[in-house]
Amino acid sequence: MSDRSARRDRSVGRGLTTRGRCLVAGGIAAIICAFVLDERDLLRVGLMAAALPLFAVAVTALRRTQLAGVHQVTPERLRPGTRGQAVLLITNAGQTRTPSIEISEPAVPGLSAGMRYLIAPIRRGEVSRIIYPIYASRRGRFTIGPPHIRIGDPFDLWEDNRMLDARAEVLVVPTVVALTGMPNSSGARSAASGRATVGTVGGDPDIGVREYRSGDDIRTIHWRASARHDDLMVRLEEPVSHGGATIVLDHRASAHRGSGAASSLETAVVLAASISLHLLDSDHQVKLVSHRGTVIAQGHDISDDVLAGLAVLEPDEHVKLKPLLLGRAGLVIAVLGEMSAPDAQLFAATRRRGVNAVALVMATQDWDPESGSVGSQVTVDALRAADWRVVVVRPGDDLAGAWRRACHAGDGYSLSAVPVNGRPAFDRRPV
Template structure:
């Protein structure tokens, strides 16, 4: 109950009382008794005061990207008959990904006194420098006396959580190849927009409120939206390399974060264009195709918690090879050694356009050569160099690997 200052005062007062009695000094005895009385009264003060009552706690927004603002909002009320004392507020915050969890305490906040039956809203910003799941709580309120000699702690067990999505790069979608027969595919009836009415379905997160069918909503006692059928001209598949054998060291952390952000950014840019987007990883995750906001958030949620894992590039390619294929493929890879070219060769006939974004340091100052025919290779030697390499690729209008090349350059790109 006593703070370090309070204990120092109490022990010092007890020594003064003892010295006064030993030396027969009334002055020392009086000062010691007064100091002990202050310590005792401070304890009585904090025991008599009641803290504010926490009405609700919320995190807004509950899904943010790295670097975006996320606030914790606390609504509190004073249920006592007297004005509340000055309170010190602190939250326990835990941050977790798929493979690790860390905890820390938020900075202390001072809450001003609140009059009887009044309410108060307190807000502070959560750190969003890293992606992952952030859980806030329990909350600790501390009541202290005016001299900070005593303190009493009250804990409230309610928790709230938010997801911090990967950082996003301002990039464009992968370029389409003109005249490709693979790209004309019918979109799912769950599409968000179009000209042909397909039917009705329950409202989902990310739906356009203008699509709500109010008569059916009133009849079913829940929001019902119109769903439309339309044609999409591109399927985009993003393959993310998460092999722990290549990304398991602490030095590779920045490179892996750049790869995750690149995959998320490509998915978002493709979805904004109206593509059917799919994310697969070498750790056997497959989001399936989708084009609405709910599907994009499903991809974000997985990428928010992803970490280097087991798996092989060959296994992911084999899964793609068993399907009909078509559309665009963007592979975000960590490294290329003697086994990757052979494992990626089956993709040669499966997709109309193939791009490999290679996050690997250049050897000898030279980027690695292209290893699959009709494939664009974007070497990224530094994590910060992705946006520049991708900007040149996305604005090209066609895959650079389809342009005519001289026999000398073609032989230079051919691996032994």
């Protein structure tokens, strides 16, 4: 039996406490000594000491207390650095009033420090409410509970330890940064509806049209499209999708440096979540995949799926990088860590002709300068040589600013106004 199972077995069960067992043993010893020494007073003391725990068993242990528990957590989803509260509802499902109840829950690393309360007796059918705070320090999926219940007599001679079947899952999703701007993209709009095409992303949404149907408002007729189709056509009220975008997240353990919330992997996850939701808000069809090509989330209205998938993402110990099929049109955005030269060249070659590819590369050497890692320069050089637009992300960088640079980067450079002799000029500097 494992140590964890042994601890669980000791914490569940009914019987005399250490005090009760010692009192019984002392009473029996006193009774024996009383017979040997022929001391009646000692005999009375021994009988009282031995009978008191048995009386506690008769009064409390024979009355089975029936309890039911339910966990509630608000809000259902947290982000790192935010607070919430857990509510434990204890209902007396028995026929008599309960004694005082000692209730506790273990700590949940990264979410809760645990709790320990003593609640007053509960009448039949009534509910006792316990509220305690939770604080999310990192993303992930956590389970609160089950609560441990301890019921005893007033003299602490007997106890009933049990676990209530009351658990609650708490999902701590990645932090999302508000982004602005959009890189140019090739391919078709209307990934969801398939009704209109354009060459680039940006500007006002396309006007979708369909044939006139009986009952349509005459004010929605699109006369220009009707003349072109030689039939009545009406405007569609819903916007047309802006086309497909693929987001690749490299979460190999060997590709990132640092630990905890300050690691380069957590920065990459925040970037992937923020970019995915920004593209979804811009009406893109988004496909979020890992470095292995595993689909984390895919679709048109998948904000919850993106956050849930990234919340439970763990560092991948698998070192080898697999070739990816990123499609022949649209927008590809890669959030990458450190790569070896062969891996960087292999990944850079996944870009197809006609695909606008943007890479945000973590400068891993800045997260752990003493690691002696090769850093991100090999990755940056390989991607730029393959016509990727590359932005290097360092610890403490403004991620919204990094995204703006990615939107306007061209061939690894950005235009910035630099005064020369009092007059503005433009300078090409690496991003």
